[in-house]
Amino acid sequence: MKLLSTGNPKILKGLKQGFNTYILHLAPANLSGYETCPKRTAGCTSACLNTAGRGGMFKKGETTNMIQNARIRKTKMFFEQRQDFMLALKKDIELGIKQSKKLGLIPVFRLNGTSDLAWEKYDMIPGQNVFECFPDIQFYDYTKILGRKVKGIANYHLTFSAADGNDADVYRAIAEGYNVATVFGMKKTEPMPETYSGRTVFNGDDSDLRFLDPKNVVVGLYAKGKAKKDTSGFVKYPTFLMKAA
Numbered sequence: 001m002k003l004l005s006t007g008n009p010k011i012l013k014g015l016k017q018g019f020n021t022y023i024l025h026l027a028p029a030n031l032s033g034y035e036t037c038p039k040r041t042a043g044c045t046s047a048c049l050n051t052a053g054r055g056g057m058f059k060k061g062e063t064t065n066m067i068q069n070a071r072i073r074k075t076k077m078f079f080e081q082r083q084d085f086m087l088a089l090k091k092d093i094e095l096g097i098k099q100s101k102k103l104g105l106i107p108v109f110r111l112n113g114t115s116d117l118a119w120e121k122y123d124m125i126p127g128q129n130v131f132e133c134f135p136d137i138q139f140y141d142y143t144k145i146l147g148r149k150v151k152g153i154a155n156y157h158l159t160f161s162a163a164d165g166n167d168a169d170v171y172r173a174i175a176e177g178y179n180v181a182t183v184f185g186m187k188k189t190e191p192m193p194e195t196y197s198g199r200t201v202f203n204g205d206d207s208d209l210r211f212l213d214p215k216n217v218v219v220g221l222y223a224k225g226k227a228k229k230d231t232s233g234f235v236k237y238p239t240f241l242m243k244a245a
């Protein structure tokens with residue numbers, strides 16, 4: 001089974017900067033019967049990027065599609081056949097490295113495209129996690145889990161994700177030096193606010209390459225998929241707040 005994908009519109013922006021991102025999309029939340037997002041909120045669960053793009057296109061009367069089914073199969077494989085999954089992932093990463101080098105691009109990997117697993121905890125081969133297996137390769141992710149043991153992992157970059165009801169975690173994440181990704185409910189034609197919660201906003205939709213972001217910023221993202229209709233508090237509306245003030 002091929003586990004990694006590449007080529008979504010945001011990834012294509014990274015190509016111009018010389019980076020080729022490969023993403024692992026698992027089934028988020030407990031869609032597969034296994035929980036992959038231990039700190040998910042009601043808002044992020046219903047607005048999850050899992051439904052953005054082709055993953056959210058269903059034939060009339062159907063509630064699933066090939067993309068969703070593949071994500072569920074991969075997730076079940078991760079939980080039920082861990083060793084096979086890890087070997088397949090290792091092969092896919094090796095292939096991605098080869099392909100990218102041929103193209104003159106730098107391969108980078110995001111393993112939580114639609115999940116929030118603590119990859120540092122899982123062995124890829126006995127005694128080594130994925131970051132130790134590929135020490136010269138850059139990995140990056142978003143997470144809502146505080147306290148992950150990643151400080152000593154030089155090739156793994158994490159951005160903390162704000163959501164509905166996780167403000168206390170956001171403050172702790174800031175204190176721990178994380179950038180915080182925040183989804184804004186404005187049109188892509190509207191500029192993002194210059195600051196939010198007292199911090200400079202950096203447009204995170206210009207590329208997906210979070211490990212290149214400046215430090216101590218809010219990484220602003222435009223709402224996509226179901227998030228465009230979110231009213232849970234997951235999506236923030238700075239324009240509305242400014243107009244209402």
Ligand code: SF4
Pocket residue numbers: 028029036037039040041044045047048049050113114115116144
């Ligand atoms: S937004 Fe993130 S944490 Fe929430 S359900 Fe989706 S993948 Fe999981």
